[in-house]
Structure formats: C-alpha cells, structure tokens
Amino acid sequence: xxxxxxxxxxxxxxxxxxxxxxxxxxxxxxxxxxxxxxxxxxxxxxxxxxxxxxxxxxxxxxxxxxxxxxxxxxxxxxxxxxxxxxxxxxxxxxxxxxxxxxxxxxxxxxxxxxxxxxxxxxxxxxxxxxxxxxxxxxxxxxxxxxxxxxxxxxxxxxxxxxxxxxxxxxxxxxxxxxxxxxxxxxxxxxxxxxxxxxxxxxxxxxxxxxxxxxxxxxxxxxxxxxxxxxxxxxxxxxxxxxxxxxxxxxxxxxxxxxxxxxxxx
Numbered sequence: 001x002x003x004x005x006x007x008x009x010x011x012x013x014x015x016x017x018x019x020x021x022x023x024x025x026x027x028x029x030x031x032x033x034x035x036x037x038x039x040x041x042x043x044x045x046x047x048x049x050x051x052x053x054x055x056x057x058x059x060x061x062x063x064x065x066x067x068x069x070x071x072x073x074x075x076x077x078x079x080x081x082x083x084x085x086x087x088x089x090x091x092x093x094x095x096x097x098x099x100x101x102x103x104x105x106x107x108x109x110x111x112x113x114x115x116x117x118x119x120x121x122x123x124x125x126x127x128x129x130x131x132x133x134x135x136x137x138x139x140x141x142x143x144x145x146x147x148x149x150x151x152x153x154x155x156x157x158x159x160x161x162x163x164x165x166x167x168x169x170x171x172x173x174x175x176x177x178x179x180x181x182x183x184x185x186x187x188x189x190x191x192x193x194x195x196x197x198x199x200x201x202x203x204x205x206x207x208x209x210x211x212x213x214x215x216x217x218x219x220x221x222x223x224x225x226x227x228x229x230x231x232x233x234x235x236x237x238x239x240x241x242x243x244x245x246x247x248x249x250x251x252x253x254x255x256x257x258x259x260x261x262x263x264x265x
Contacts (some may be wrong), residue, residue: 001095029186029214074190077136083139090153121153208251
C-alpha cells in the first residue's frame with residue numbers, strides 16, 4: 001500500500017523535470033521502487049541515462065537524489081559483471097538544474113550559471129579527504145557504456161577514503177561473488193547522510209553506506225541480504241533484510257522504509 005500511494009504521486013511532477021521512476025521500472029523488483037522519501041521537489045527520481053547515437057536515452061539504473069544534501073538516497077540496478085576499462089570522467093544531471101538536456105552529460109558541455117545549484121560538482125570535492133563513493137559501482141557493470149553511466153555525481157557521495165578503498169570495496173567484491181551465478185539479481189545501494197558538509201559546505205558527508213540484494217531461485221523462492229557500514233570497527237555489517245529496513249527507518253526518520261517487496265524476506 002505504501003508504494004501504491006507514492007506511485008500515484010508520479011504524474012504530479014511536470015514533464016520538464018527529471019525523468020520519473022515510471023520510465024525505468026526494470027531496475028526494481030516487480031517494477032516497484034524502494035520507499036521514496038518525503039518532499040517530491042527535494043527528492044528527485046532519476047532514470048540514469050546516456051544518449052545513444054540516435055540521441056535517444058539509454059537507461060542503466062535509477063537514483064533517488066536529495067537535492068538539499070546534494071547526495072543520493074539510493075541507486076537501484078540489476079547486477080551484471082564483465083571486464084570493463086575504468087575511465088574516471090565525472091558527469092552531471094542537467095535536468096536537476098532546470099536545463100532541457102534529457103540525460104547526464106559533461107559539465108563542460110553546458111553553459112549555465114545554475115549548474116550545481118541542486119547537485120554536487122567536482123570542485124565540491126577539491127582539497128577534501130573524501131572519495132566520490134559510487135553507489136552503483138564500476139565493478140558491478142558489464143559494458144563500457146554502463147561503466148560510463150556510473151560516473152555521475154548523482155551516483156556518488158563523500159565517502160571516507162580508507163573505508164571506500166578498504167572494507168566497502170571488499171564488500172562490493174564479496175557481493176559480486178554471491179550474485180555472479182544469479183542473473184537478474186536486484187541491488188539497491190544507499191547513503192545515510194551525516195551531520196556536516198564537506199569543503200565549501202554544499203555537500204553532506206555520508207554517515208553510512210548500505211546495500212541490499214534480492215534474487216529469485218529456480219524453484220520460485222527468493223534470497224536476500226542487507227549490509228551497512230562502517231560499524232564501530234570500520235567494517236561492513238551483514239543484516240537480515242528486515243533488520244536493515246528497520247535501521248533505515250530510524251536513520252531516515254520515516255514510519256516505514258522498504259527496500260524490496262515482501263517475497264524477498
């Protein structure tokens with residue numbers, strides 16, 4: 001019922017705003033997204049895309065983005081993994097700042113004083129000890145285009161570099177090992193915002209990173225798990241999906257937070 005209420009809100013957003021989750025249901029189990037937080041103007045639904053050679057959008061994953069903290073709440077994707085060549089070229093989402101472009105693009109291709117008003121830009125991270133921590137990671141992609149699409153600052157948050165390159169990287173590798181033999185596994189990775197902003201005071205640091213997966217066995221049963229970190233020892237904690245959702249309910253200060261539908265428990 002909770003999801004239905006928010007799905008009914010989708011048409012209230014104008015066509016000129018960021019593309020709605022209704023345009024990319026393929027990244028959610030049964031087409032139903034995780035809980036969508038509060039104010040629909042603050043929390044923007046992005047179907048993350050690049051334009052193909054015919055200037056048509058090619059979708060790769062979905063992100064709920066917090067335009068006040070300038071970090072994502074979560075990114076949702078279908079796990080795939082093949083070798084790709086990593087290219088660190090960061091993109092932005094023009095529509096967040098009122099431009100007519102339909103998909104992510106390089107900031108140098110845009111001429112507007114508004115760019116960065118509702119999203120992070122690369123200079124926000126200059127001179128800070130934080131990494132641009134991917135939610136949808138490069139190591140969970142299978143094509144060069146998908147790899148490129150992960151490099152948008154709407155898919156990243158300020159993450160402690162030691163944790164990002166240490167325990168969280170190991171978690172991403174471990175998750176890939178679990179899901180590699182289970183095609184069409186659904187993954188959601190999110191951020192719990194911290195209490196202070198980095199550098200120029202525009203972008204909120206990440207207090208926790210969390211993730212969860214769900215896939216369907218051939219016999220019709222479902223498998224799932226949740227993760228959150230860093231814990232007090234700087235590690236990633238493994239949780240039953242329901243326990244992760246209870247924790248996120250408190251962190252986001254909402255009555256209910258659902259990552260996947262009930263069959264994943």
